[in-house]
Amino acid sequence: MDVAALVQAIVTGLVMGGIYALVAAGLTLIFGVMRIINLVHGEFLMVAMYGSFFMNSLFGLDPYISVVVILPLLFLIGSGFFRFLISPILSAPEINQILLTIGASIFIQNLALLLFTADFRTIALSYSRIKIQLGPGIIDLPQLVALLSSILLTLILYWLLKSTDLGRWIRAASQNREAALLTGIDVRRVYLFTFGIGTACVGVAGSLLSGIYYITPSIGWLFLLTAFVVVVLGGMGNFVGALLGGFIIALTESVGSLFMPIALVPVLKFIIFIILLLFRPQGLFGLKRL
Amino acid sequence: MIREFNLKKFRGIWFLAFVLSISLIFWNSISVAQPKTVKIGGLLTLTGSLAKAGEEIKHGIEMAAEDVNKAGGIKALGGAKIEVVFGDSQAKPDIGAGEAERLVEREKVLAIMDQYPSVVTLAASAVTERLKTPFLAPISYADKNAERGFKYYFQQNAKTGSKGTGAAWYEFEYMEYLAKVAGKKFEKVAIIYEDTDYGQAGANGLRNFCGEKGYKVVEDISYPSRTPDVTPIISKLKAAKPDVVLMVSYLGDSILIMKTADRLGFHVPWIDNTGKAHSSYIKALGEIAEYDNVLNMWNKDLDKRAKELNDRFKTKYGEDMTGHGALEYQAIWVLKAAFESAKKADREALRVALTKVEIKPGPDMFMPFRFIKFGSNGVNTGGGFILTQVQSGDFVTVWPEKYAVGKVKIDPKWWK
Numbered sequence: 001m002d003v004a005a006l007v008q009a010i011v012t013g014l015v016m017g018g019i020y021a022l023v024a025a026g027l028t029l030i031f032g033v034m035r036i037i038n039l040v041h042g043e044f045l046m047v048a049m050y051g052s053f054f055m056n057s058l059f060g061l062d063p064y065i066s067v068v069v070i071l072p073l074l075f076l077i078g079s080g081f082f083r084f085l086i087s088p089i090l091s092a093p094e095i096n097q098i099l100l101t102i103g104a105s106i107f108i109q110n111l112a113l114l115l116f117t118a119d120f121r122t123i124a125l126s127y128s129r130i131k132i133q134l135g136p137g138i139i140d141l142p143q144l145v146a147l148l149s150s151i152l153l154t155l156i157l158y159w160l161l162k163s164t165d166l167g168r169w170i171r172a173a174s175q176n177r178e179a180a181l182l183t184g185i186d187v188r189r190v191y192l193f194t195f196g197i198g199t200a201c202v203g204v205a206g207s208l209l210s211g212i213y214y215i216t217p218s219i220g221w222l223f224l225l226t227a228f229v230v231v232v233l234g235g236m237g238n239f240v241g242a243l244l245g246g247f248i249i250a251l252t253e254s255v256g257s258l259f260m261p262i263a264l265v266p267v268l269k270f271i272i273f274i275i276l277l278l279f280r281p282q283g284l285f286g287l288k289r290l
Numbered sequence: 291m292i293r294e295f296n297l298k299k300f301r302g303i304w305f306l307a308f309v310l311s312i313s314l315i316f317w318n319s320i321s322v323a324q325p326k327t328v329k330i331g332g333l334l335t336l337t338g339s340l341a342k343a344g345e346e347i348k349h350g351i352e353m354a355a356e357d358v359n360k361a362g363g364i365k366a367l368g369g370a371k372i373e374v375v376f377g378d379s380q381a382k383p384d385i386g387a388g389e390a391e392r393l394v395e396r397e398k399v400l401a402i403m404d405q406y407p408s409v410v411t412l413a414a415s416a417v418t419e420r421l422k423t424p425f426l427a428p429i430s431y432a433d434k435n436a437e438r439g440f441k442y443y444f445q446q447n448a449k450t451g452s453k454g455t456g457a458a459w460y461e462f463e464y465m466e467y468l469a470k471v472a473g474k475k476f477e478k479v480a481i482i483y484e485d486t487d488y489g490q491a492g493a494n495g496l497r498n499f500c501g502e503k504g505y506k507v508v509e510d511i512s513y514p515s516r517t518p519d520v521t522p523i524i525s526k527l528k529a530a531k532p533d534v535v536l537m538v539s540y541l542g543d544s545i546l547i548m549k550t551a552d553r554l555g556f557h558v559p560w561i562d563n564t565g566k567a568h569s570s571y572i573k574a575l576g577e578i579a580e581y582d583n584v585l586n587m588w589n590k591d592l593d594k595r596a597k598e599l600n601d602r603f604k605t606k607y608g609e610d611m612t613g614h615g616a617l618e619y620q621a622i623w624v625l626k627a628a629f630e631s632a633k634k635a636d637r638e639a640l641r642v643a644l645t646k647v648e649i650k651p652g653p654d655m656f657m658p659f660r661f662i663k664f665g666s667n668g669v670n671t672g673g674g675f676i677l678t679q680v681q682s683g684d685f686v687t688v689w690p691e692k693y694a695v696g697k698v699k700i701d702p703k704w705w706k
Contacts, residue, residue, distance in 0.1 A: 005525045008554075012521040074667055110337065118341030120545060122574045131553065140553050213518075214545050218339055222518050257522035262513045263485050 004136035005258055011137030013254030015248060018147035019209065021246030022228040023223045025153055025239055026201030032237020033174040033194045036086065037094065039101040042220025043108040043228070044199050048074055048206025049215045050116060056123050056210075063123060064145065067207035071200050078199020082192050090191070105220075112217040121215040128211055142211035149208055153201065153242045160197075161239075170194055174237060229273045235283030245284065248272075327373040328364065328635050330355075330625060331393035331402035333414055338380035339542060340407070340568055343614065347405050348376065349607045350615030354622035364626060366633045372622065375399055383413035390414035394421045400637055401426060403621050405614070407540070408432035408487040415443045418631060424641045429614055431457055432487035433494070436669045443668045444644050446621060447587070450488075450563075451495030451669070458495025458538075459677040461563050461585050464689055465534055466503075467677075468559060468583065471698045473704070476585065480509040480532035482523065482547070484539050489515075492538035492563050508532050520550050528556040533705070539565040545574045552578045557703040564675075567600035567613045572683055581701035582680045588616035589655055589678050589687045591695045599656065604645040616656060623654050624662060658693050 023045060030038050047072050055066035085104065089097055130141040139147075161167035172180040173190045181187050213219060230249055234241025249269050257265045276283065333349050335344035336540045337610065355372045363369040379386030386404075393399045394417070397411040401424040404411055411430035418425040419440045431447040448455035469476045481496050483489035489512060500507055508530040524547065527535060537560060539547065544566045551560070559581075566584045569675050590600035591611055599619070603611040611619075624647065629635070632643035649655050649662040661672035676693050678685035 002529050005522075005529055008339060008525045009522055012519065113337055113341060120339075120342060120570050120574045122544065122545075122576075126577050129552070131555070214338075214542065216542070217341070222516065226518075254519070254522055258526070262511070262517060262520075262523055262649055266514075268414050 006126070006255070007135050008137040009037075009254045009258055010251065011139055013136050013141045013251035015139055015250075016254060017243075017247035017250035018150035019205070019212075019246075020223070020226055020230050020250055022146065022150040022153060022208065023202055023207035024227040024234070024242040024246060025150075025157060026176040026198035026241045027227050028231040028234065028237055028239060029157070029201065030195055030198040031231055033170055034090070034191055035094075036090075037098050037101065038198075039098060039224070040081070041202055042107065042222075042224035043105045043112075044074060044077065044220075045202045045206045045209070045223060046112060046215075046217060046220040047077065047108070048203040048208045049213075049219065050112065050121075051203075052207045052210035053121050053123055053215050057154065060123065063207045063210045067204055070203045070207045074203025074206075075196040075200040079192050079196035081199070082158075082195035086195065087188065087191070109217050109220070116217065118216055118218075123210050123215075125211055141284050142208070146212065147206040149204065150243065153204060154239045157197075157201070157239045166190075166193060214266045231267050232273060232276060232281075233283055235285040238283065238285045241283055241285040299373060310444065326368070327371045328367065328629060329397060329399045330372060330374050330377045330622075331390070331397060331399035332374045332376045333379050333386060333389055333393065333402055333404040333410070334376060335381040335405055335407075335410075336378040338382070340381045340405075340540070343541065343568065343612075344378075344405060346568065346607075346609070346612055346615050347618050349603065350611060350618040351403070351622060353603060353606065354472055354619040358622060358626050364629045366630045367635055370629075370635065372626065374622075375480070379404070379410045379414065381407055381410060383409045386410035386652065387413040387417045390417040390425075394418060394423045399423070400635060401625060401640055403428055403618070403625070404430070404459075405618070406430045406488065408435060408491070411435055412487065415440065418442055422641075423637050424644055426621055426625065426644070428617040430488075432491040434487055434491065436667045440643055440668060444664045446617060447622070447673050448669060448671050450492045451498065455671050455673065456495055457563055457585060457675055458492045459499065460677070461492075461536060461561055462496055462499040462582065464585070465536065465561055465679045466638055466688055468534070468561070468698060472559075472700050472704075474533065476533040477506055478508045478530070478532045479505045479536045480511075480527050480530055481507055482509070482511045482513070482527065482535060482537045482539070484515040484543060485512040486515070487701070488540075489538045496536050496538070513543070515540050516544075517543070520547050521554070524550045524554055525557060527551075528554055534558055535560045536563075537561070537565075538563040541565055541568055541571060544571065548575055548578055548582070557700070557701070557706060559704055561585070561677075564613065566687075567678070569610045569612070569685075572680055572685070576683075579680045579702075580683075581699060583686065584678050584680065585675050586678045586685065586687075587613035587675055589613065589676060589695075591685075591687055592658060592676070592693055595656065620656050620662075623656070624649060652693075 027041050051070045052063040052066055055061040128142050130142055132140050169185045169190045173187045181212050230245040236244030252268050253265050354373050359371040363371045377389035377393050402418055403426045406429050411427050412435055415425040420683050424442050427445045431450045433449040433451050436445055450456040450458045453459055479500050481493050482492040509527050533620045561583045564585045567586045572579045590596050600611045628643040628647045631638040635678050659673045662670050664670050676687050677689040679688045688696050688698045
């Protein structure tokens with residue numbers, strides 16, 4: 001077995017893990033706090049990618065710079081989405097919530113198809129072909145930035161939740177809604193912020209990914225399914241769990257594909273998923289929520 | 291304070307409204323006798339992963355219908371115009387089958403023409419066979435499609451694995467030509483392909499041809515076309531050190547594959563099997579696409595007529611016509627010729643006419659084909675492919691020599 005191929009697989013696995021963690025971070029926050037299965041998350045990723053693309057093609061802005069615009073924009077979109085569409089159905093049965101987010105996902109995807117057509121867009125940066133050699137493994141600069149950013153984002157979110165007032169309110173609301181209300185926390189407002197922050201996270205993910213993948217209306221779903229597995233693996237609401245979960249899943253896929261036909265590789269992650277749900281549904285980090 | 295909604299009081303009006311709304315459902319089906327149009331169904335991938343391709347092809351079909359109608363329509367039917375009704379398969383076989391059913395049963399089309407992927411062609415044409423409606427596949431060429439003994443299925447391209455006529459054969463032949471031009475002996479070949487019918491049939495053909503001529507296939511990799519990361523398979527390819535890679539892929543996965551190959555510093559000639567034949571491929575990859583070898587059915591630089599066709603297409607729709615679009619354009623003219631000989635706007639008559647139709651190079655032939663004539667299994671064996679290489683950001687026809695507009699260029703980075 002080729003050592004060079006193994007090193008490359010590990011290196012790429014780490015990068016992909018970082019990418020999955022970026023998408024999963026927002027999802028785990030929303031899921032962990034509000035118990036909402038947010039299937040429109042993938043479309044927000046797509047929206048952020050298109051945002052970066054247009055910032056680049058219309059104003060010549062680098063995606064690593066335009067993220068400063070994308071982040072608040074996605075926060076507003078997420079908050080708005082929550083305020084008008086999710087908030088009214090918070091106490092509805094879960095299946096209805098899922099239907100709503102699926103419906104929204106279909107709507108947004110097709111709206112994007114209508115507005116932007118299905119043309120594959122890419123952002124070509126002058127430095128996107130710079131390669132970094134890690135032993136016999138090669139990654140390029142945008143991938144490295146995505147990996148480092150995912151670690152940074154995880155740390156920022158962790159700090160946010162542990163050390164700020166907002167973070168404490170979010171944790172309180174997620175632990176016990178009634179008790180939080182009783183202590184005077186405006187739970188609905190907290191939820192609004194959480195959804196906004198979660199969407200802003202995937203906005204960052206979109207900005208970083210726009211330099212790596214092609215952009216098309218259907219790109220959201222490519223990552224969403226894996227992001228859900230990562231969220232469950234890491235424990236819902238646990239960011240460090242999501243980061244580690246991302247690495248685990250991605251490394252499994254990446255090293256696994258050296259030993260089996262690549263078509264079978266997704267089976268690995270779903271086997272992990274099923275085993276988790278059967279034996280340890282609280283995820284790797286158990287009930288250590290947020 | 292709840293106001294009671296008094297249904298009883300306005301009974302009469304409600305009943306009238308009910309009857310009117312029910313009648314609206316049938317409005318569309320009330321066919322005021324319109325003998326002046328013939329309806330054709332166009333089953334394309336208008337949404338989903340292949341939406342981009344579907345859009346380009348829709349334009350090709352629309353332009354063809356316009357051209358036929360402007361030239362007087364179908365003269366044998368009193369100048370009847372061709373009207374195309376579109377259905378969306380979303381690149382999914384089950385949805386494609388459902389749409390085929392809708393086009394035949396509710397829209398009452400006389401025939402259906404489709405796009406790809408081959409899995410959708412397979413499913414949809416099974417429906418039309420059952421509903422006794424002619425099905426013309428202008429693009430699909432996975433072997434399985436024509437091996438079912440169907441009477442209503444017609445395919446414009448040869449089966450991909452057919453020696454001498456199929457896409458896989460042309461891909462293989464070009465590989466040998468490239469070796470000659472480069473002055474290098476190809477010994478080790480790698481084959482990479484997407485894992486549905488299209489990829490598998492193509493890879494089968496390639497494997498057979500390579501085996502016959504004694505090439506060593508050092509890697510043979512199939513992959514699902516919606517994989518987010520292909521680094522592991524490209525690493526494997528690179529490690530096997532092939533002289534050339536033969537691929538059978540679709541557009542999206544091609545983009546990811548070539549980007550990854552460039553990132554990993556893997557530089558050998560790649561020969562593609564029509565998946566990359568879209569201008570959006572070049573747009574997406576920029577410099578990376580340079581020197582890439584893409585099998586195609588048609589190119590705008592082929593001859594004056596092709597250029598004229600493309601200029602009109604570009605003016606109307608803002609981008610170049612693709613080989614796939616040209617095939618669909620041609621298919622409308624095939625249907626027109628069939629209607630002319632059928633002399634009736636009737637599915638059975640059309641089917642019989644299609645079994646007899648023969649188009650040779652001339653005013654009705656837009657493709658670099660020897661002829662269009664459907665054999666007993668519905669397959670046209672007179673088709674052919676060309677090889678276009680990406681040079682200076684554009685597709686240039688370089689092979690076969692009788693159609694070549696430019697020369698094959700050798701990438702200085704190959705084999706380093």
